[in-house]
Amino acid sequence: MPAHMPAHMPAHMPAHMPAHMPAHMPTETRGSTHDRVGSLNVASPQMIALGRRLIANSIAGVTDLGEGTYIGDGSMFTDPARLEVEREILFRQTPQVIAWAGDLADPGDVVARDVAGVPVVVTRDEDGELHAFLNACTHRGMTLCDGVDTMRRLTCPYHGWSFGLDGALRGVPQRDRFPGFDLASAGLQPLPVSEQCGLIVVGLRPEVEVDGFLDPLGEEYSWLGYERYRSGSERTFHNATNWKLTVDLNVEAYHVPSLHRDSLLPFLADHCAVDTFGPHCRMAVPFKGIERMADVAEEEWPDRLDTIMVTCIFPATVMVDHVGGGGSLHRISPGRRPGESTVHLIEGSPGIRDADHLSSCEAVMEVNVDILSGEDYPATEACQRGYEGGSRPVVGGAGEPLIGHLHTTWDAAIADAL
Ligand code: FES
Numbered sequence: 001m002p003a004h005m006p007a008h009m010p011a012h013m014p015a016h017m018p019a020h021m022p023a024h025m026p027t028e029t030r031g032s033t034h035d036r037v038g039s040l041n042v043a044s045p046q047m048i049a050l051g052r053r054l055i056a057n058s059i060a061g062v063t064d065l066g067e068g069t070y071i072g073d074g075s076m077f078t079d080p081a082r083l084e085v086e087r088e089i090l091f092r093q094t095p096q097v098i099a100w101a102g103d104l105a106d107p108g109d110v111v112a113r114d115v116a117g118v119p120v121v122v123t124r125d126e127d128g129e130l131h132a133f134l135n136a137c138t139h140r141g142m143t144l145c146d147g148v149d150t151m152r153r154l155t156c157p158y159h160g161w162s163f164g165l166d167g168a169l170r171g172v173p174q175r176d177r178f179p180g181f182d183l184a185s186a187g188l189q190p191l192p193v194s195e196q197c198g199l200i201v202v203g204l205r206p207e208v209e210v211d212g213f214l215d216p217l218g219e220e221y222s223w224l225g226y227e228r229y230r231s232g233s234e235r236t237f238h239n240a241t242n243w244k245l246t247v248d249l250n251v252e253a254y255h256v257p258s259l260h261r262d263s264l265l266p267f268l269a270d271h272c273a274v275d276t277f278g279p280h281c282r283m284a285v286p287f288k289g290i291e292r293m294a295d296v297a298e299e300e301w302p303d304r305l306d307t308i309m310v311t312c313i314f315p316a317t318v319m320v321d322h323v324g325g326g327g328s329l330h331r332i333s334p335g336r337r338p339g340e341s342t343v344h345l346i347e348g349s350p351g352i353r354d355a356d357h358l359s360s361c362e363a364v365m366e367v368n369v370d371i372l373s374g375e376d377y378p379a380t381e382a383c384q385r386g387y388e389g390g391s392r393p394v395v396g397g398a399g400e401p402l403i404g405h406l407h408t409t410w411d412a413a414i415a416d417a418l
């Protein structure tokens with residue numbers, strides 16, 4: 001399970017301080033959507049229903065269970081041939097989330113990020129149209145820009161060619177020195193792109209069909225306000241771990257009592273609600289204190305229940321929404337070898353990118369990094385060493401049902417190519 005501190009938690013606060021878990025949690029929740037637009041805690045029919053499921057689970061002393069135990073083979077984490085197939089089918093041929101749409105809300109907005117090893121740039125041009133391109137200069141391939149920015153042109157730092165936000169080549173120093181080369185057709189290579197559920201989705205190949213990719217999330221997610229989220233803090237982790245182990249750690253809370261005994265266990269409840277949406281899936285974990293609902297009449301249950309919600313967008317993007325608005329985007333990519341992967345972690349929240357926004361996102365980032373780097377990633381790197389040493393069992397219990405969901409979905413997607 002990822003680090004998932006509330007957005008308002010200051011960086012200096014010990015990770016185990018449940019500052020976001022006030023004693024009055026079950027009360028004062030109705031009709032307060034206006035101050036938390038963009039938070040998963042906005043009271044919508046879907047969130048009300050999810051909160052009630054969690055309360056019912058708490059009162060009954062149960063958790064959502066899968067139908068059985070998933071059993072896999074550890075070679076999936078060490079097989080170079082499988083990695084090549086995964087990279088091609090699950091990443092190059094499957095739409096990938098690159099950003100919250102809030103980072104591309106206005107004309108001139110640009111986001112340039114690595115997507116599973118491919119440099120991609122997304123722009124919102126002067127007419128408001130969204131574009132994605134291979135982030136590679138058509139002169140000799142140089143990366144044009146990096147990160148989140150606002151600009152009128154993409155100017156190559158190597159020799160100074162410049163491109164419009166529509167991808168057209170506009171400026172070429174010493175333009176008359178390219179005889180026999182058609183500069184007019186040397187625009188950036190376009191890639192498929194679309195905005196769905198407030199997220200920007202790209203395809204790494206021209207033929208990838210991106211439209212409709214997030215349709216299974218549908219109404220559950222379309223109202224969540226991600227179109228207002230802007231990136232505030234970013235980190236990249238290079239882990240000695242297969243990418244699937246990194247995804248796995250996010251979708252089960254079974255490890256919290258052991259691995260996060262001192263950091264997260266003190267304030268997380270010991271049950272969850274899980275859902276699948278086509279290939280995508282979600283786990284919601286409430287905070288301790290929810291058990292007090294046993295003494296509250298059902299008609300008085302709150303419409304908005306603070307939870308940690310972890311959504312995994314197939315195949316390897318994990319969104320974690322924090323209490324109080326804001327959230328994390330974990331963009332997990334395979335490495336060049338089976339035992340390597342990269343996590344591009346972004347902390348963001350709704351609103352404008354001013355100093356307050358950036359500093360609050362940075363504070364959340366520091367808390368998250370403590371837990372991810374101190375607890376989660378070392379554990380998955382140790383798992384990888386076990387599998388590289390010859391360990392075989394990969395087991396996902398009924399109490400961690402999304403392990404089985406993800407692995408069977410990944411396996412089905414690549415089955416024909418193996
Ligand atoms: S590589 Fe971009 S201008 Fe030369």
Ligand SMILES: [Fe+2]
Nearest residue numbers: 001002249376
């Ligand atoms: Fe964890």
